[in-house]
Amino acid sequence: MENIGITVTEHLLLHQTESPAATGQFTRLLTELIFSAKIISREVNKAGLLDIMGLTGEVNVQGEQVRKLDEFANRVLIYRLQRSGVIAALSSEENADIIEVPDQLPKGNYILVFDPLDGSANVDVNINIGTIFSIYRKKTADADGTTEDFLRYGYEQVAAGYFLYGTSTVLVYSTGNGVHGFTLDPSVGEFLLSHKNIQIPEKGKTYSINESNEMYWNEQTRNAVHYFKSNQNERGKPYRARYVGALVADFHRNMLEGGIFMYPADMKDPTKPRGKLRLLCEAAPLAFLAEHAGGAATDGYKRILDIKASSLHERVPLFVGSRADVEMATAILSKT
Ligand code: AHG
Ligand code: MN
Numbered sequence: 001m002e003n004i005g006i007t008v009t010e011h012l013l014l015h016q017t018e019s020p021a022a023t024g025q026f027t028r029l030l031t032e033l034i035f036s037a038k039i040i041s042r043e044v045n046k047a048g049l050l051d052i053m054g055l056t057g058e059v060n061v062q063g064e065q066v067r068k069l070d071e072f073a074n075r076v077l078i079y080r081l082q083r084s085g086v087i088a089a090l091s092s093e094e095n096a097d098i099i100e101v102p103d104q105l106p107k108g109n110y111i112l113v114f115d116p117l118d119g120s121a122n123v124d125v126n127i128n129i130g131t132i133f134s135i136y137r138k139k140t141a142d143a144d145g146t147t148e149d150f151l152r153y154g155y156e157q158v159a160a161g162y163f164l165y166g167t168s169t170v171l172v173y174s175t176g177n178g179v180h181g182f183t184l185d186p187s188v189g190e191f192l193l194s195h196k197n198i199q200i201p202e203k204g205k206t207y208s209i210n211e212s213n214e215m216y217w218n219e220q221t222r223n224a225v226h227y228f229k230s231n232q233n234e235r236g237k238p239y240r241a242r243y244v245g246a247l248v249a250d251f252h253r254n255m256l257e258g259g260i261f262m263y264p265a266d267m268k269d270p271t272k273p274r275g276k277l278r279l280l281c282e283a284a285p286l287a288f289l290a291e292h293a294g295g296a297a298t299d300g301y302k303r304i305l306d307i308k309a310s311s312l313h314e315r316v317p318l319f320v321g322s323r324a325d326v327e328m329a330t331a332i333l334s335k336t
């Protein structure tokens with residue numbers, strides 16, 4: 001019989017003994033995330049057909065306009081995960097506070113943080129978007145998760161991953177034993193192993209940054225970006241610039257082909273320099289994946305995974321991707 005592929009569930013079960021995270025509860029958690037992503041993927045695919053595109057008119061906790069698909073994705077994830085029996089509490093980019101599991105529902109030991117729809121400004125123009133997730137074990141003794149369970153170091157994650165809704169829908173995740181990619185085969189409704197043990201090339205060929213922010217950068221940041229514009233990549237050619245504006249999409253390309261994604265601190269808020277991306281639902285999970293694929297992630301000075309969150313929606317500068325490129329950017333930024 002020809003090889004018809006390994007599903008993500010089979011892969012997880014096959015590797016269960018290797019992974020501290022892969023218990024029955026963890027398999028259930030991943031299964032719920034996968035089911036939610038299939039539902040979101042279906043809605044994303046028909047977004048152009050229905051009156052689901054565009055803005056709802058509301059503003060989320062970050063002060064950004066909420067788009068209808070953001071809200072839909074958020075609702076699906078909260079509904080499914082609250083009923084999974086394996087979650088102590090949730091935190092979403094779209095909700096100011098942690099989301100508890102109602103008392104009448106069974107609770108579990110996992111803490112889940114997610115960005116339900118990343119790159120959502122791209123929905124209206126049919127460009128890739130994604131869902132990012134980060135998983136911790138509950139550390140407080142109470143059955144309910146508390147905010148303290150979320151204010152953690154990135155290195156405490158037991159798993160992280162993302163779904164990318166693009167030309168195909170892809171799942172990339174790691175439980176700390178390699179980073180694996182699966183592609184949704186819509187004809188059978190299963191994610192099949194397509195990218196086994198992803199390794200980010202040591203040095204990339206691409207840099208990804210929103211350069212329109214240059215006027216808000218300090219000199220070191222300008223120097224770091226200038227390095228990639230004026231030096232040769234791993235092919236001995238100038239680095240290519242590629243910026244989708246959806247972190248998941250830029251990160252995914254750089255994971256497979258090598259490269260660096262940068263969102264440095266800037267002075268858009270003139271009172272203090274700050275990054276845009278959220279530590280818990282964006283930077284930490286992608287840093288976990290990058291490191292487990294042989295890459296690196298810093299805030300320009302220190303390892304992202306060594307930062308302890310001080311609030312649920314803390315933002316950080318982010319430099320993530322190929323190890324040599326991230327180290328180069330970090331070295332330039334650290335020069336005073
Ligand atoms: P989200 O859609 O979840 O709010 O995230 C958007 C993020 C990220 O995906 C992307 O890389 C970045 O914002 C783009 O920001 P700029 O438009 O400032 O470049
Ligand atoms: Mn996002």
Ligand code: MN
Binds near residue numbers: 115
């Ligand atoms: Mn989002």
